[in-house]
Amino acid sequence: MKHYQIAVLAYPHSLLSAVYGFAETFELATEACTEIGLEVRITTHILYEADLLNKQATQQPYHAVLLPPSLEKASYSEKNASINDFLIAQHRQGAMLCSACAGAFFLAYTGITDKRLMTTHWALEGLFKEHFPKQAMDTSKILINQGDVISAGGMMSWVDLAMELVQALMNVNIVRQLGKTLVVDTGKREQRYYQQFQPNFDHGDAAILAVQHHLQGHFAELQRTESMAALAKLTPRTFLRRFSKCTGFNPNEYLQRLRIQAACDKLEETTQPFESIALEVGYEDVGSCRKAFQKIMGLTPSAFRQRFVSSITAN
Template sequence: MAQDETGPLSTEQAQAQFGQQPIKERHIAILAYPGVLNSALHGLAEMLLLANRCAAEQGLPWRFYPEFVTWPAQIQTQTQSRWDAVLLPPAMDDSGYGQENEALSQWLRQCHGQGALIASACAGAFLLAAAGLDSGRPLTTHWGLEAAFRQRFAKAKLDCGQILIDQGDIISAGGMMSWLELGFALVARLGDPSLVSQLGKLLVVDTGVREQRFYRRFEAKLNHGDSAIAGLQTWLEQQLHGPISVVAMAGYCHMTPRTLQRRFLKATGLQPAQYLLELRMQRARERLESGNDSFERIATELGYEDVSACRRAFTRLCGLSPGEYRRRFRRSG
């Protein structure tokens, strides 16, 4: 790709600037596939070029050389045979990641076998998993894609609470904007961790630790085809103020508790008790974002006699205490 003043120095220029200190070139392939999020595609390249500016200012010898590789056109014809890393950006739609493509999977396995770090952001995890590169290790993707990912890769391990999971030879990041975290991780891994702080200041981006579960929202799905379970889900939305047992849920559906648990899990992907917890914690999030009520009052109105138990459940599920969550996400006005 064309370089400007933020691009890497030539080998001769870098050697002249740094004397005998060897220049450590890092060649990065960024996959341009159908439906790719163009802001992430170009943003990753520009982020790496800005890292070169930071490295030059610090007198560090690392230089990143990002290059777009277009799938399917360039997979067989691209000139760079060995990469230090291959990046799989997020997507706007599933036209590129929604189905298997063995040629792409084979290319990714080949790059990985040659020593390339394979890194995905958001929907890019589908391409990584399709190539079998997770090898039973956990990945992350956007929380809104969790159900589709689990349906397609039933045996894969997924942790959508995390924004970034670094497995050494593979890195996955969740969320459409998680390509920023991915870029920082790549700069630290293939360059120097000291570059990350300076790069974050240059981009005016917080490089502190975040988790995807801070931003996750629970959205009930009712289009699973089981009308009895859908009716129960609607009923539960209206019963959050009091204690609800699995036996009571089964009675509402005229089923045995065992039958209810089996059908509920098949329809929603969750056990009834976990589903009820998700509903309550989502209601608590909404109240903290938009109102002034104390968490004690919110917990009581959600059917908790023990406010401490509600607070522990909220913190475990959301990754932030109720007070921290309100300070971070409360709507103004």
């Protein structure tokens, strides 16, 4: 009989639906194993911050330690010493460290993830990079399993994380059974399907901000580097350097993101065929727009519309 001990850290302002959702998912998985005679069990321990001061709780070795999402920035924007020490100690004893959404911040504070690729909620990417500029990130992914470190992306990605652990500790058949019981999709998906382009306007560079505001209203028009530099009252070379520093993109990439986001909005809000949407958002060649759309969103335009607007017939 294999019996796994999993700790879920219910840190201040953590998402309780995820905290208890982890425990209930693992309980259902254990029941499913019992029904088919698979000798694997999972016991979940919900640990609060006060528990981390208890030597007995902290010294017990866990197979995995889970960090759920949070709705409160203050809960993860600074290192928590007791959580940090606990995570490092558990990892030294062989525990897998796992995060969902904002839980990634706690893992990154430990330094253990420095050479691991991680993900977090796409909307937290900017803040995460401010805190951990050298951390390798890919927020297009819902889940990244690095063996001893597993990170999951969006607010509800705790479900993906729970299923990943069930598959790792039990087997894929139990995951399929759970999917049917809970009525959740256990197929592979990516976070970029849900990602929205949110430009950074809070960088303090007035010259670049003026160009960004111009592009918001004129992204469908031809934009040349020289004209944007002139609008910013900078030389082209200085403009390119400062624009990339402030936005994280060169002007062409930034413009492409604006256009593809506009295309996403129109696919969701209208019944227009993609051909007319492509022209409307600034692409002369529909094929180029389709290619850029799939590269950025990870879905074809028709698959995107079908996924998010089930009441509209895809074009």
